[in-house]
Amino acid sequence: MPEGLVVEHLHVSHRAPEAAPGSGTGSAGGRGGHPILSGVDLAVAPGEFVALVGASGSGKTMTAMSVLGLLPPQVHLDGGTIRLGGTDLARARETELNRVRGGRIGMLYQQPKRMFNPRRTVGSHLREPLKLHGGLRGARAGARALELLAEVGFEDPRWCARAHPHQLSGGMAQRAMVALALAGRPELLLADEPTSALDTVLERQILELIDRERRDRGVGILYITHNLATVSAYADRVMVMDTGHIVESGPAGAVLNAPQSACTKALLDAAALNPARTAPSATEARPVVVLDSITKRFPSNGREARPAVDQVSLDLREGEILGVLGQSGSGKSTLARLIVGLETPDSGRITGTLGADADGTGAAGSHVQLVFQDPHDSFDPRMRLRTSLEAPLLRRRDTTSEQRRMRIHEVVQEVGLDPGLLDGFPGQCSGGQLQRLTIARALLLEPTVLICDEATSALDAVTQRTVLDLLLRLHRNRRLSLVMISHDLSVIRYMSHRVAVLFQGRLVELAETEDLFTGPRHEHSKQLVAAALPRVCAILDAHRLPQEQVDALP
Amino acid sequence: MMLFLARRAATLGVTVLLASFLVFLIPYVTPGDPVRKIIRSRVAGEVIDDSVLQGLTAQLGLQDPLVVQYLRWLGRLAGGDMGLSYASRTPVVEQVVPALVVTLSLVVLTLGTAAAVSVVLGIVAALQEGRPADRVITTVTQAFIAMPEYWLAPLLVLVFALNLSLLPSAGWEGPASAVLPVTVLALRPISYFTSAVREGMLDALGAEHVVAARARGLSHFHTVRKHVIPNGLLPLTTLVAVWFAGLLGGSVIVEVVFAIPGMGRLLYDAVLNSDIPLAQGGVVVVVGLAVVLTTAADLIHGLLNPRIRGHHA
Numbered sequence: 070m071p072e073g074l075v076v077e078h079l080h081v082s083h084r085a086p087e088a089a090p091g092s093g094t095g096s097a098g099g100r101g102g103h104p105i106l107s108g109v110d111l112a113v114a115p116g117e118f119v120a121l122v123g124a125s126g127s128g129k130t131m132t133a134m135s136v137l138g139l140l141p142p143q144v145h146l147d148g149g150t151i152r153l154g155g156t157d158l159a160r161a162r163e164t165e166l167n168r169v170r171g172g173r174i175g176m177l178y179q180q181p182k183r184m185f186n187p188r189r190t191v192g193s194h195l196r197e198p199l200k201l202h203g204g205l206r207g208a209r210a211g212a213r214a215l216e217l218l219a220e221v222g223f224e225d226p227r228w229c230a231r232a233h234p235h236q237l238s239g240g241m242a243q244r245a246m247v248a249l250a251l252a253g254r255p256e257l258l259l260a261d262e263p264t265s266a267l268d269t270v271l272e273r274q275i276l277e278l279i280d281r282e283r284r285d286r287g288v289g290i291l292y293i294t295h296n297l298a299t300v301s302a303y304a305d306r307v308m309v310m311d312t313g314h315i316v317e318s319g320p321a322g323a324v325l326n327a328p329q330s331a332c333t334k335a336l337l338d339a340a341a342l343n344p345a346r347t348a349p350s351a352t353e354a355r356p357v358v359v360l361d362s363i364t365k366r367f368p369s370n371g372r373e374a375r376p377a378v379d380q381v382s383l384d385l386r387e388g389e390i391l392g393v394l395g396q397s398g399s400g401k402s403t404l405a406r407l408i409v410g411l412e413t414p415d416s417g418r419i420t421g422t423l424g425a426d427a428d429g430t431g432a433a434g435s436h437v438q439l440v441f442q443d444p445h446d447s448f449d450p451r452m453r454l455r456t457s458l459e460a461p462l463l464r465r466r467d468t469t470s471e472q473r474r475m476r477i478h479e480v481v482q483e484v485g486l487d488p489g490l491l492d493g494f495p496g497q498c499s500g501g502q503l504q505r506l507t508i509a510r511a512l513l514l515e516p517t518v519l520i521c522d523e524a525t526s527a528l529d530a531v532t533q534r535t536v537l538d539l540l541l542r543l544h545r546n547r548r549l550s551l552v553m554i555s556h557d558l559s560v561i562r563y564m565s566h567r568v569a570v571l572f573q574g575r576l577v578e579l580a581e582t583e584d585l586f587t588g589p590r591h592e593h594s595k596q597l598v599a600a601a602l603p604r605v606c607a608i609l610d611a612h613r614l615p616q617e618q619v620d621a622l623p
Numbered sequence: 624m625m626l627f628l629a630r631r632a633a634t635l636g637v638t639v640l641l642a643s644f645l646v647f648l649i650p651y652v653t654p655g656d657p658v659r660k661i662i663r664s665r666v667a668g669e670v671i672d673d674s675v676l677q678g679l680t681a682q683l684g685l686q687d688p689l690v691v692q693y694l695r696w697l698g699r700l701a702g703g704d705m706g707l708s709y710a711s712r713t714p715v716v717e718q719v720v721p722a723l724v725v726t727l728s729l730v731v732l733t734l735g736t737a738a739a740v741s742v743v744l745g746i747v748a749a750l751q752e753g754r755p756a757d758r759v760i761t762t763v764t765q766a767f768i769a770m771p772e773y774w775l776a777p778l779l780v781l782v783f784a785l786n787l788s789l790l791p792s793a794g795w796e797g798p799a800s801a802v803l804p805v806t807v808l809a810l811r812p813i814s815y816f817t818s819a820v821r822e823g824m825l826d827a828l829g830a831e832h833v834v835a836a837r838a839r840g841l842s843h844f845h846t847v848r849k850h851v852i853p854n855g856l857l858p859l860t861t862l863v864a865v866w867f868a869g870l871l872g873g874s875v876i877v878e879v880v881f882a883i884p885g886m887g888r889l890l891y892d893a894v895l896n897s898d899i900p901l902a903q904g905g906v907v908v909v910v911g912l913a914v915v916l917t918t919a920a921d922l923i924h925g926l927l928n929p930r931i932r933g934h935h936a
Contacts, residue, residue, distance in 0.1 A: 171840030201840045
């Protein structure tokens, strides 16, 4: 009887280069090693969907890389066994491992586009495992590649096989990656956050694709995620990981309904973004930013492109949180850039009633500030954080450096950070800390409007929750108006008073939050709401979509 | 892609025209009577008689506006007529073409050698990053930058030609005569190419898709061969093309020291002898080729990058 993947007492540590001479494993003992995994036990039976859940940095990815025998150079396997159907992977030779990688174990990643060689076509990637693990070459490999691409839902597999990675959207790239992972007919799929960067509709499609392999071919799935909503809908068993330990494991229902460890409770708490904790916005509040029939198009190869933003009229009221919801490519970010004045509209008018808008080109000026998705990209990596934060204040000549220092410390404390952090560089901070600092930098200019463009999408669930709560507190204390741009329905629902739904650059629905989620009117809003995974606390199983509904997904 | 090509072609045309106009102006901005200088480049015999001079001035249209003269000069240039050399009294084109062939073969040999050596050294250095092999390669090739040709060339002649009598010290006949000049000329490109290959390889090695290739079951060797080396060598292609353009005019010192009858030598002689038509012909050819090659470098870069190519395919 096949036993699937069994990992026992896995110890992995990080060692500085000088602490790791050519000696084998074990001899170093506790010397100098910084533990990453400490005694991890886990098992994935054939046909089982196991979720490995934990905050970022808890060791989830390292667990997957240990199984593949692909730990980074300074990370060492100190002990434990890894068996796959009787083969001891921890002690297997490289040639044996090469047969297992891609042949018996398929791997999926969070950023599929970066996992393709940018200079090769999708088809040429597919040929590799087909040749290595299936012995297929030439025309037969080509035909099988097309079959695989069709299986994962490409309507035009020929186009995809010839396409280079940059021509694929995020969702397409992940589908192609699934095809690539399945090419060697694996018995186990390691999925490392494959849907965290995708919007809800795409997330659902990819999950169904993976789950179909489990049902039809009995593939075991180890699904790494920080998203408990995914887990609640698909996983048979859940393992919760914290700082290199498995702190809790069991059937999905038991773990999620009756969590034992503090870590699990924190994850659940963060995932349960309960909506409607604020009263609906006062309709009589005066608008702070008004968009009047804004259109923006970007030239693309001389061809007449669809406008990125198409005749959008919208107002943001004082003290309101406005959610902007839409799939990738719906024009959300362009809208944000237009409001801040980083782009000028081709037609239409943006007025900010509180700021100067003499030229009518935008509500720009310091009263509207923007927070971007990736905090690591928002800071100059070679500049001290203090310098980065001080930069916007230098525009105001009337302050002394001591005043600026005080001001920065005040704001950094307001976002819940220790000012001591400011003497470091961005690389020394976590994503959550950096995102707080971008918010602090925006606050330094005393804005009345803060636009958050997917500001928490790159963060894990627990950190996301704390940043969202920070934003809510700032909203209350400073009477900030917030624009929350996201593809994540639970974030939008948690935060917003009103929601604007964008689809292909047009505003298709603008409604009070609860009205949208209980009774979406526009076809596209209905699709978005329907594709959302059930929220954790609602229910735990029987939430796999019926097949006909899966097929109906766009 | 067509638009991109058209734009590049237009830029190229304008650059060549501007450069050729400057070359055309040489007789007008150098000391002496431009009319006499031009007549001397067009008529084989000595002109002393004033009436003959006036006749020729009218006949050659030297009173016409400058632009008209320029267009006429350009027309002759297009037909391969670069006038007569002052020194040899033979058509310039007959000297330029053989010199160009010599220089082209010198440059091709140099860059071929440099690229071959650098690819090997750069790949080894990158794969051994931080280890002794990398340190030796990096230090030695960096030292090449600090060896100027005017110092290295005589030194090598002294050692290998005069003291050891292993190789000829001058001339351009047979493979043996190419060894020293190619070595001298190749050292600096080797230094730049090696560091470009090393950097390119390190970038390519660090790419996330390399780990993904390993996770598909490719061995380390195959991953490096299929996914790292092709990507890592990309920056080298542009660099080689840029150096090609640079060496065409930059081989003067080596050609003079080793008495190689190439373009550098030709220009050197032309300037020493104030041989204006010869200098004009030489400069026009070198500049024209340099501009074309630089454009070619851009195009190669575009063709090898699927992001640029794919968009228009």
